[in-house]
Amino acid sequence: xxxxxxxxxxxxxxxxxxxxxxxxxxxxxxxxxxxxxxxxxxxxxxxxxxxxxxxxxxxxxxxxxxxxxxxxxxxxxxxxxxxxxxxxxxxxxxxxxxxxxxxxxxxxxxxxxxxxxxxxxxxxxxxxxxxxxxxxxx
Numbered sequence: 001x002x003x004x005x006x007x008x009x010x011x012x013x014x015x016x017x018x019x020x021x022x023x024x025x026x027x028x029x030x031x032x033x034x035x036x037x038x039x040x041x042x043x044x045x046x047x048x049x050x051x052x053x054x055x056x057x058x059x060x061x062x063x064x065x066x067x068x069x070x071x072x073x074x075x076x077x078x079x080x081x082x083x084x085x086x087x088x089x090x091x092x093x094x095x096x097x098x099x100x101x102x103x104x105x106x107x108x109x110x111x112x113x114x115x116x117x118x119x120x121x122x123x124x125x126x127x128x129x130x131x132x133x134x135x136x137x138x
Contacts (some may be wrong), residue, residue, distance in 0.1 A: 033073035045138030048081065050109035051131040052118060054096045060125035065090065067126040070099045076102070079110040097131060105135050 052072075056064045069088055076083045079102070087101035106114060115130045 036083075037079070042081075042105045042107055042135055044104060046103075047084075047136045048050040048104065048105040049112070049132075049134045049136060050100050051134075052098045052100070053129045053131050054098060055127045055129065056096070057125040060123075062126075064096065064126075065098075067123055068128060070117055070123060071121055071126075071128050072100050072119070075114055076122055078117050079106055079114045080104070081106050081110065106133075 052068060054064050054068050057069060060067060062070075065088075072083050072088060081102040081104050084101045084103050087099075089099055091097050091099045102114075111133055115133065118128050118130055121128075
């Protein structure tokens with residue numbers, strides 16, 4: 001007489017293998033959903049107003065406006081919209097706040113990308129901080 005469960009070895013192995021394959025497929029699907037950048041459509045004619053605070057140390061070789069312009073110029077290359085020519089303006093001299101307009105507006109993925117670039121890009125003795133990003137419909 002065969003011991004209990006002796007004929008179930010291949011079925012248990014198959015069930016375990018299918019369970020592992022299913023768990024692996026779920027893990028890959030979860031990783032793709034949570035790590036890939038997904039772009040969304042933005043309204044034509046919409047804009048994004050970005051307000052930046054500049055942090056310039058006295059040892060910087062260029063004036064503050066040139067440094068802000070340089071950071072914006074570099075970072076706009078990483079997103080779907082572009083900074084409107086001539087839209088970069090100083091809005092609060094006491095707090096060193098600048099605004100720049102991006103057309104078209106930026107989707108959530110591009111907003112994250114732009115914020116990260118603006119705040120991470122370092123120029124000697126200068127750094128920018130994003131104060132706000134405001135979407136404006138056409």
